[in-house]
Amino acid sequence: MPGYLKIEGVDKVFNGGAKVLGNVSLRVEKSEFISIIGHSGCGKSTLLNIVAGLIPATSGVVLLEEQEVNAPGPDRAVVFQNHSLLPWLTAYENVRLAVDKVFGGASSRAERHEWTLHNLELVRMAQAKDKRPGEISGGMKQRVGIARALAMQPKVLLLDEPFGALDALTRAHLQDQVMALQERLGNTVMMVTHDVDEAVLLSDRIVMMTNGPQATIGEVLDVSLPRPRDRIALATDPVYLDCRQRVLQFLYERHRYVEAA
């Protein structure tokens, strides 16, 4: 069976508590854009963190190109909701640090400098390269975080609600940028989101998770919209509206959120 990234029979129990994830299995193809959607607390970030190698699965396995994942590595770059830039370094230095770490032994200083600038240009942050995180907006910080992740040339880009803390217009702008970059670079992306429109707009497939405990994959929806995608044109596209409706039905009819007692 094909599958660039394979999640097979993953369970997660934290500290002898309830089973958060129960038997999660998923195959992601190279250059696919997958969204993971589900109610708050169902275990989306836990699943992403297991793929990142930040936490271990209790049972089951994650394979990336047939190699077992059991620690963090530059082949799986993560972008979190709240940027994780070092505040005392400039945008350039934040990206350069990652570039030096990954390519320090393999490429010259001049090449690493060019590669750092190239990735800042990809997210249109080259002009603000000498600014520190405290001097730029939330959207700009996320763009630097994305540049840093892309600069590592990861096999899989893991996005944990990357636009969640942004206002609606900045979010839309950044979604369009990420969509364009993915089409250009062919990245394999796994993104956690709460936003149904974001999931439909960006994804090739939407993975819908059931509520916890023992959350698992309830349904996977193929989003068969051609690319490039235009958010204005899609607003009245019957395929887009149908996908949106199916995700909403899953989340609000079949797997309604139940407040923990």
Ligand SMILES: Nc1ncnc2c1ncn2[C@@H]1O[C@H](COP(=O)(O)OP(=O)(O)OP(=O)(O)O)[C@@H](O)[C@H]1O
């Ligand atoms: N380190 C941890 N130790 C103990 N329990 C944890 C830990 N991390 C997460 N959990 C629990 O696992 C469950 C799933 O959490 P997770 O953050 O993965 O959910 P989520 O779907 O990403 O939520 P949200 O959408 O609100 O971010 C929650 O009940 C949470 O309290």
